[in-house]
Amino acid sequence: MVAPVAEKLTPEVVFRDYAPRIYNLARRMLGNDADAEDVTQDVLLQVVRKLDTFRGDAQISTWLHRVTVNAALAHREKRATRQRRETADPADELLETAAPETAVRRWSVAPDEPVLAAEQQEVIERAINELPVPFRDVYLLADVEGLPNADIGEMLGLSVAAVKSRLHRARMRMRDLLAPHFEELKP
Amino acid sequence: MTCDELVAALVDFLGGELVIEVRETVEVHIRGCARCEAYVATYTHTTRLTRALPRCGAIPPDVEARLRKALEAEMGGE
Numbered sequence: 001m002v003a004p005v006a007e008k009l010t011p012e013v014v015f016r017d018y019a020p021r022i023y024n025l026a027r028r029m030l031g032n033d034a035d036a037e038d039v040t041q042d043v044l045l046q047v048v049r050k051l052d053t054f055r056g057d058a059q060i061s062t063w064l065h066r067v068t069v070n071a072a073l074a075h076r077e078k079r080a081t082r083q084r085r086e087t088a089d090p091a092d093e094l095l096e097t098a099a100p101e102t103a104v105r106r107w108s109v110a111p112d113e114p115v116l117a118a119e120q121q122e123v124i125e126r127a128i129n130e131l132p133v134p135f136r137d138v139y140l141l142a143d144v145e146g147l148p149n150a151d152i153g154e155m156l157g158l159s160v161a162a163v164k165s166r167l168h169r170a171r172m173r174m175r176d177l178l179a180p181h182f183e184e185l186k187p
Numbered sequence: 188m189t190c191d192e193l194v195a196a197l198v199d200f201l202g203g204e205l206v207i208e209v210r211e212t213v214e215v216h217i218r219g220c221a222r223c224e225a226y227v228a229t230y231t232h233t234t235r236l237t238r239a240l241p242r243c244g245a246i247p248p249d250v251e252a253r254l255r256k257a258l259e260a261e262m263g264g265e
Contacts, residue, residue, distance in 0.1 A: 011258055019254060020243040037250050041257050048261060099190035104225035109232045114239045124240055143237040149202075168198045175233040182232065 009060070011048045018060070019044060022068050028140050029072040031129050035079075039071045046071075065147065069137075069155045076133070107182040120181070127177035131170055138163055139170035188216045193223050197230055 022043045027036035046067055047060070054060045116124070131139060141152045142163070149163045156163070193216050199205045200213050217224050246254070 011262055015255065015258060019251075020246055023246045023250070024242060024244050033247070033250065037253065040246075040250075041254055044254060044258055045261050048258065099194040100222060100226055104222055104229060106225055107229050107232050109236065114236055116236065116239050120236070121240060124236060128237075139237075143234050144240055144242065146238065164198045168195070171197075171230060171233055172194075174237065175230050178233055178236065179229065182229075182236070 009051050009054055011051070014047050014051070015044065018047065018064055022064060025065075025068050025140065025145065026072050026075075028125070028128060028144065029069070029137060030076060035072075035075055039068065039075050042071045042075075043068050065141075065145065065151075066155055069141070073137075073156075105179070105183045107179070108184045109182060123181045124178065127174055130177060131173060135166050135170035135173065138166040139174065142167050143171070188212050190216075190220065190223055193217070193220075194226070197227065200227075201231065201234065 019040060023036055023040040026039035026043075027033060030036055030039065043064065047064070054063070128136060128139065128144075137156060138152060138158075141147045141155065142149065147155075149160050149167070152158070153160050153163045158166070193213055196205065196209065196213055200210065205213065217227055
């Protein structure tokens with residue numbers, strides 16, 4: 001089998017293939033469209049200035065995650081006064097880690113690859129946006145972007161143990177937020 | 188293993204990072220505890236549903252137009 005010839009990276013190709021991914025990650029991290037637009041523009045300009053240095057899709061994908069996360073964190077830092085209560089470390093105390101004390105109702109979810117209706121997507125996006133910022137970042141990178149814990153730790157300046165702890169708490173909160181929307185109806 | 192210990196091990200359990208002995212202890216607990224069994228199922232659903240989100244939703248047309256303009260300005264300035 002002949003390997004497909006890699007498409008030459010041009011600004012148009014970069015825009016078409018990567019701008020939506022950058023924009024969606026930034027919007028989910030920052031929670032609003034205007035900030036996501038600023039970050040996307042910043043990242044796209046960085047990419048096109050360095051186009052000649054990339055050797056392939058895998059390399060640019062990894063780099064883009066890192067640059068987008070850095071740009072989003074920097075953007076958030078600029079707005080630190082407004083968001084201080086969300087980014088403070090005591091947020092660690094906000095999410096529970098104990099086992100449930102009451103019976104847990106089962107969910108009605110397709111067994112294999114779930115296909116989300118628009119309304120379900122909206123419910124999940126809203127729940128992610130409700131997570132305190134330090135947990136949202138880890139949750140997005142792990143469970144939406146599918147990045148390894150070690151990479152997430154490197155991007156966010158956290159140990160792998162801290163990434164796992166935040167991921168676990170975020171998943172528990174997400175489970176609680178999604179439960180009312182996915183629980184089976186009582187017979 | 189208590190219910191709290193099981194819940195604390197869930198990230199490693201789902202990530203396949205537990206040593207076999209601990210993994211088996213978790214599995215035995217899940218089989219014998221209806222509450223944890225249901226909890227693990229819903230915790231797992233949470234990650235599966237989230238992973239089903241589109242990573243590349245479309246950019247709103249007005250945002251796309253402004254981004255393209257900024258990109259063109261950058262390229263024109265070289």
